[in-house]
Amino acid sequence: GAVVSQHPSWVICKSGTSVKIECRSLDFQATTxxxxxxxPKQSLMLMATSNEGSKATYEQGVEKDKFxxxxxxxxxxxxxxxxxxxxxxxxxxCSARLPTTEAFFGQGTRLTVV
Amino acid sequence: xxxxxxxxxxxxxxxxxxxxxxxxxxxxxxxxxxxxxxxHSQGPQYIIHGLKNNETNEMxxxxxxxxxxxxxxxxxxxTLRDTAVYYCIVRVAHTNAxxxxxxxxxxxxxxx
Numbered sequence: 754g755a756v757v758s759q760h761p762s763w764v765i766c767k768s769g770t771s772v773k774i775e776c777r778s779l780d781f782q783a784t785t786x787x788x789x790x791x792x793p794k795q796s797l798m799l800m801a802t803s804n805e806g807s808k809a810t811y812e813q814g815v816e817k818d819k820f821x822x823x824x825x826x827x828x829x830x831x832x833x834x835x836x837x838x839x840x841x842x843x844x845x846x847c848s849a850r851l852p853t854t855e856a857f858f859g860q861g862t863r864l865t866v867v
Numbered sequence: 868x869x870x871x872x873x874x875x876x877x878x879x880x881x882x883x884x885x886x887x888x889x890x891x892x893x894x895x896x897x898x899x900x901x902x903x904x905x906x907h908s909q910g911p912q913y914i915i916h917g918l919k920n921n922e923t924n925e926m927x928x929x930x931x932x933x934x935x936x937x938x939x940x941x942x943x944x945x946t947l948r949d950t951a952v953y954y955c956i957v958r959v960a961h962t963n964a965x966x967x968x969x970x971x972x973x974x975x976x977x978x979x
Contacts, residue, residue, distance in 0.1 A: 757910075759910075787966055789969075796954070796969045796970060796971050796972060797905075797911065797967075797969040798969075799966060799967070799968070802966060844908070846910045846911070847910075848910075848911075855913050855916070856913070856967070857913065858903075858910035858911045858912070858913075859910050860909055860910045861908065861909060861910045863908070
C-alpha cells in the first residue's frame, strides 16, 4: 500500500511553546488528509479534515486557533499545536488518501508537553 | 456512519485462527465494512473491506452475513505479531475514506 510518513515520531516540548507535526504522502498525491488524536487507552478521535489549497474543517470541540492545519501541497499537511499545555499531550495520527482509494495512516507522533 | 459493536478483548493461541466479530445492525445499503488494526504506539493499518460478499486477501478473510448486520474478521494463522487492537468501521466507500469513526475496537492478544 501507499506510504504516509509523519515527523517527528515523538517530541517533548515545554508548556507554552508551539510544536509542528508533518504528514507526508511519500508515493502519491493526497487531495485530502485527516488528523486524529488518541489519548492513552482510548480510540482515535478525528480532529480535522485537511484539503489541499483550502481551509481545514474542524470537528466539533476542536479549537482551530490552537490546532493550526496547513495543507499547502498535495504531499504535505502540517499540524501545529500552539501554546501547548500538558493536557495536549497525546498521540497524533494523520491519514491521507486519493479520492478513490483507501486511506493510509502515518505512524503517529507522540507529543509530551512538560 | 453506522455504529459498530465489538467485544473489548479476545485471546487466541498462536497458530490458531482468530475470529473477531462485529455487529453493525444499522448499516445502510451503501455502507462498506472496513477493518483496521493498530499495533501498540503505531498508526492504524488497513486490513480488508467488503460490501456484501466475503473477501479474502493476504492478511485476512472477511465474512459478512447475508443480512449484513454483522461480520467476522478471520486471521487464519495468528502470530504473536497480530496482537493489536482491531477496529471494525462501516462507512460509505472510498469517498469518505480516511474520515473514519473509530469505536473502542477489540484488543486481540495472541498467546504462545
